Amino acid sequence: MASIPGHADAGHGHEHEHHHPTGFMRWVTTTNHKDIGSMYLWFSFAMFLVGGVMALVIRAELFKPGLQFVEPEFFNQMTTLHGLIMVFGAIMPAFVGFANWQIPLMIGASDMAFARMNNWSFWLLPPAGTLLVLSLFMPGGSGGVGWTLYPPLSTQMGIGMDFMIFAVHILGMSSIMGSINIVTTILNMRAPGMTLMKMPLFCWTWLITAYLVIAVMPVLAGAVTMILCDRHFGTSFFNAAGGGDPVLYQHVFWFFGHPEVYIIAIPAFGVVSQIIPAFSRKPLFGYASMVYATSSIAILSFIVWAHHMYTTGMPVAGQLYFMYATMLIAIPTGVKVFNWVATLYRGSLSFEAPMLFSLGFLFLFTLGGFSGLVLSMTAVDVQLHDTYYVVAHFHYVMVAGALFSAFGGVYYWLPKWTGHMYDEGLAKLHFWLSLIFFNVTFFVQHFLGLAGMPRRIPDYAPQFAEFNMISSIGAFGFGLTQLLFLYVVIKCIKGGPKAAAKPWDGAEGLEWTVPSPAPYHTFETPPVVK
Amino acid sequence: MAQTGKPLPLLAAALALGPGVAQAAYKFNMQEPATALGEQVYFLHNMMTAVCGVIFVAVFAVMFYSVFVHRKSLGAKAANFHENMLVEVLWTVVPVFILLAIAWPVTKTVLGMRDTSNPDITIKATGYQWKWGYDYLKGEGEGIHFVSNLSTPQDQIHGKAEKGEHYLLEVDNPLVVPVGKKIRILTTAADVIHAWFVPALAVKQDAVPGFIRDTHFRADKEGVFRGQCAELCGKDHGFMPIEVHVLSAEKYAAWVGEQKKKMAALADDPNKTWNLGELKKRGEQVYASNCAACHQPTGKGNPPAFPALAGSKVVLGPKQAQIETELNGRPGTAMAAFKHLSDVELAAVITYTRNAFGNATGEAIQPSEIKAARK
Ligand SMILES: [Cu+2]
Numbered sequence: 045m046a047s048i049p050g051h052a053d054a055g056h057g058h059e060h061e062h063h064h065p066t067g068f069m070r071w072v073t074t075t076n077h078k079d080i081g082s083m084y085l086w087f088s089f090a091m092f093l094v095g096g097v098m099a100l101v102i103r104a105e106l107f108k109p110g111l112q113f114v115e116p117e118f119f120n121q122m123t124t125l126h127g128l129i130m131v132f133g134a135i136m137p138a139f140v141g142f143a144n145w146q147i148p149l150m151i152g153a154s155d156m157a158f159a160r161m162n163n164w165s166f167w168l169l170p171p172a173g174t175l176l177v178l179s180l181f182m183p184g185g186s187g188g189v190g191w192t193l194y195p196p197l198s199t200q201m202g203i204g205m206d207f208m209i210f211a212v213h214i215l216g217m218s219s220i221m222g223s224i225n226i227v228t229t230i231l232n233m234r235a236p237g238m239t240l241m242k243m244p245l246f247c248w249t250w251l252i253t254a255y256l257v258i259a260v261m262p263v264l265a266g267a268v269t270m271i272l273c274d275r276h277f278g279t280s281f282f283n284a285a286g287g288g289d290p291v292l293y294q295h296v297f298w299f300f301g302h303p304e305v306y307i308i309a310i311p312a313f314g315v316v317s318q319i320i321p322a323f324s325r326k327p328l329f330g331y332a333s334m335v336y337a338t339s340s341i342a343i344l345s346f347i348v349w350a351h352h353m354y355t356t357g358m359p360v361a362g363q364l365y366f367m368y369a370t371m372l373i374a375i376p377t378g379v380k381v382f383n384w385v386a387t388l389y390r391g392s393l394s395f396e397a398p399m400l401f402s403l404g405f406l407f408l409f410t411l412g413g414f415s416g417l418v419l420s421m422t423a424v425d426v427q428l429h430d431t432y433y434v435v436a437h438f439h440y441v442m443v444a445g446a447l448f449s450a451f452g453g454v455y456y457w458l459p460k461w462t463g464h465m466y467d468e469g470l471a472k473l474h475f476w477l478s479l480i481f482f483n484v485t486f487f488v489q490h491f492l493g494l495a496g497m498p499r500r501i502p503d504y505a506p507q508f509a510e511f512n513m514i515s516s517i518g519a520f521g522f523g524l525t526q527l528l529f530l531y532v533v534i535k536c537i538k539g540g541p542k543a544a545a546k547p548w549d550g551a552e553g554l555e556w557t558v559p560s561p562a563p564y565h566t567f568e569t570p571p572v573v574k
Numbered sequence: 575m576a577q578t579g580k581p582l583p584l585l586a587a588a589l590a591l592g593p594g595v596a597q598a599a600y601k602f603n604m605q606e607p608a609t610a611l612g613e614q615v616y617f618l619h620n621m622m623t624a625v626c627g628v629i630f631v632a633v634f635a636v637m638f639y640s641v642f643v644h645r646k647s648l649g650a651k652a653a654n655f656h657e658n659m660l661v662e663v664l665w666t667v668v669p670v671f672i673l674l675a676i677a678w679p680v681t682k683t684v685l686g687m688r689d690t691s692n693p694d695i696t697i698k699a700t701g702y703q704w705k706w707g708y709d710y711l712k713g714e715g716e717g718i719h720f721v722s723n724l725s726t727p728q729d730q731i732h733g734k735a736e737k738g739e740h741y742l743l744e745v746d747n748p749l750v751v752p753v754g755k756k757i758r759i760l761t762t763a764a765d766v767i768h769a770w771f772v773p774a775l776a777v778k779q780d781a782v783p784g785f786i787r788d789t790h791f792r793a794d795k796e797g798v799f800r801g802q803c804a805e806l807c808g809k810d811h812g813f814m815p816i817e818v819h820v821l822s823a824e825k826y827a828a829w830v831g832e833q834k835k836k837m838a839a840l841a842d843d844p845n846k847t848w849n850l851g852e853l854k855k856r857g858e859q860v861y862a863s864n865c866a867a868c869h870q871p872t873g874k875g876n877p878p879a880f881p882a883l884a885g886s887k888v889v890l891g892p893k894q895a896q897i898e899t900e901l902n903g904r905p906g907t908a909m910a911a912f913k914h915l916s917d918v919e920l921a922a923v924i925t926y927t928r929n930a931f932g933n934a935t936g937e938a939i940q941p942s943e944i945k946a947a948r949k
Binding site: 109110111112116117120183184188189190194196197200201202203283284285286289290291324325326327328329330331332333355356357359360363364367368371372374375378379381382385386387388389390391392393394395403406407410411414417418421422423424426427429430431491494495496498499500501502503504505506550 | 611614615618641651652683731737742771776803811879905
């Protein structure tokens with residue numbers, strides 16, 4: 045696998061580019077996939093902190109029964125923005141950041157297919173994030189309607205709601221462009237000999253995710269545009285008095301919303317599928333079945349949307365159909381978990397931070413999958429829907445799933461990105477503290493939900509007090525722990541032991557054939573894969 | 575709080591010993607069900623949790639075995655297998671059968687839950703921002719209707735008074751039903767989507783404005799069961815609880831008699847002409863239970879969603895426009911229609927707003943004017 049390393053003197057120009065802006069303009073004008081990948085990751089971390097502070101406002105208010113810190117309207121705005129910012133501002137851009145950095149390196153391409161569109165799809169994000177935060181300062185504040193933006197509540201809100209709708213539009217455009225870029229890059233720019241079934245699994249998961257994004261983001265844009273029209277242009281899509289139906293919105297929203305869950309989870313599967321074999325020093329078990337399982341999950345995700353709506357009053361045939369279809373998803377998901385465990389079995393395991401986060405992911409994501417199976421049963425879901433059980437369930441999938449996988453990915457590729465090894469001791473501490481505080485925060489929420497505590501309430505009955513207090517303590521611990529992550533990353537960028545081209549002895553793939561840090565331009569002559 | 579330490583050892587025990595222990599303390603599981611369907615739901619949840627628990631332990635026993643035994647630091651050498659058709663087929667097919675076995679009992683319960691036919695009593699529950707209205711439509715008690723508001727004092731919510739035993743889960747007028755009878759609840763809403771949720775009765779049904787949905791329960795024991803609105807409905811979503819009193823047949827009959835008498839006493843003579851003082855007095859009560867949550871007891875509102883009534887152009891303008899607004903609401907804003915209030919109530923509350931908060935039109939709106947405007 046010969047490759048011609050690019051110029052190591054990054055930033056000093058290149059024979060094709062005579063003017064290379066420096067400083068801030070470098071980042072504004074860059075079309076380099078590595079620069080753009082880094083910007084995505086930093087943006088997503090900044091949004092993660094903003095959304096995290098909002099989560100802490102929520103948990104502070106819920107520390108004790110009674111209203112202490114914020115008014116109910118503001119509380120609702122916090123839950124809404126926390127959801128939108130974490131989903132669209134933090135997790136999705138984080139994985140697009142990984143895609144930008146890693147996909148060209150993994151398939152032996154020199155850059156992304158549409159380098160200028162890549163720049164544009166990143167630079168749409170900061171204005172969208174700004175709109176979301178600015179909505180708080182509008183008269184009446186932001187929309188306190190939940191991240192699902194259900195009408196008619198969302199048609200009641202003030203101008204902050206319009207800010208959110210436009211932010212969702214812009215974020216959607218950005219993800220669609222990012223996904224078109226990923227699909228085109230993977231399908232057209234693979235090195236000679238890199239067949240689809242030889243691609244690292246991370247590329248496969250992103251290929252599938254990108255198709256999901258292209259399919260459902262326009263649906264979300266349509267749904268929020270209909271809200272905008274109901275709000276300002278006298279239409280009645282979701283207003284019964286004008287012949288519309290509020291529940292129609294929920295169907296359209298969840299037709300986007302359920303695949304969205306997998307848009308977040310599938311790239312996380314991909315990252316973990318790179319890390320587990322590397323630290324087991326053993327090839328991934330069942331590569332082909334992983335590809336098929338991931339594709340089945342993606343396809344099934346289009347036909348289960350109304351399991352979020354069992355209590356809206358759909359006909360019993362609908363309830364049963366959506367229950368059976370939802371249960372089916374357990375099968376390909378189970379296959380993935382079994383494959384990962386089989387990869388570990390009889391390996392030669394070591395436990396650096398990326399591996400710890402991947403094992404944490406495997407254990408806790410599976411727990412979240414099981415609570416999902418409990419919720420798939422219509423009769424039980426009717427009891428648990430819109431309670432803290434659901435909040436616990438999706439945080440197991442989103443935080444212990446997607447976020448842990450992202451942390452693992454950052455530690456795994458940080459030596460390649462920076463040329464330095466990170467501080468392993470601190471990174472392990474980051475893992476153990478995250479693991480403990482995550483469970484303290486969210487495990488007890490299962491019990492709150494079972495006991496009947498509804499979600500999205502700023503105050504609660506005394507019988508829920510103990511678990512809420514435990515959960516709040518965990519949340520503050522989890523939040524503070526993430527500052528440690530920031531410290532480890534900055535420390536690694538500033539210096540540290542030099543990283544070899546392949547710092548992990550069990551790692552496989554083209555990205556480890558280029559020096560660390562990866563030069564500004566790589567694979568200008570494609571490598572040949574045998 | 576001395577109690578905070580208590581759940582931790584219990585939690586640890588529950589985690590260590592699995593679902594068996596978790597069920598022992600009700601705090602770790604669903605509320606004790608009070609209906610036969612609720613029993614089924616309770617069972618299904620326990621069964622699924624146990625099935626998941628067994629699979630979880632089996633799968634992660636393998637993971638932890640590998641983590642502890644196949645360590646590089648212990649000199650483990652990696653094997654090189656990466657495929658095995660047989661196990662791949664097995665772990666795809668076996669879960670299918672497990673799921674089929676589970677789907678069967680759940681299907682039966684779902685069919686039972688959705689069978690709302692042949693009720694003994696039918697009650698309509700209407701969600702308002704932020705209270706519930708109940709109308710007994712059919713069966714014993716037909717014709718009774720009332721509004722059910724949170725009865726927890728504001729001082730308790732804001733920490734100025736000790737919190738009561740049923741803090742946030744208590745109302746002024748609870749829903750009352752007889753034990754052992756099939757109660758069909760029709761849900762709808764006047765403004766946004768709410769959800770009628772009483773955990774112990776295993777009932778949760780969205781209340782969608784402009785549509786009627788239904789659900790049902792048959793309580794098999796007497797008692798008080800408490801729940802909350804479960805669909806985010808705006809500012810006071812957390813403050814619109816549901817309280818259901820299940821009474822014996824005799825006590826229920828007595829309650830119905832009492833309610834009918836009360837309603838007869840309260841019924842207003844539609845032809846009576848009211849004076850300003852009477853209207854203002856009545857209007858103040860109507861305002862407190864229907865308007866004050868948004869427009870505030872001071873009439874200063876909470877702009878921009880909830881405009882002030884003090885000095886408002888509508889309130890100080892021609893009365894016809896205000897009557898129109900009260901009856902039909904303002905589509906596209908938070909202002910809901912209030913045509914479900916009686917002519918007297920509407921006349922009183924309009925008169926009150928035009929003569930309170932510093933507004934002084936001196937006008938007395940008569941119920942007959944509301945009646946005329948309804949047409
Ligand atoms: Cu409500």
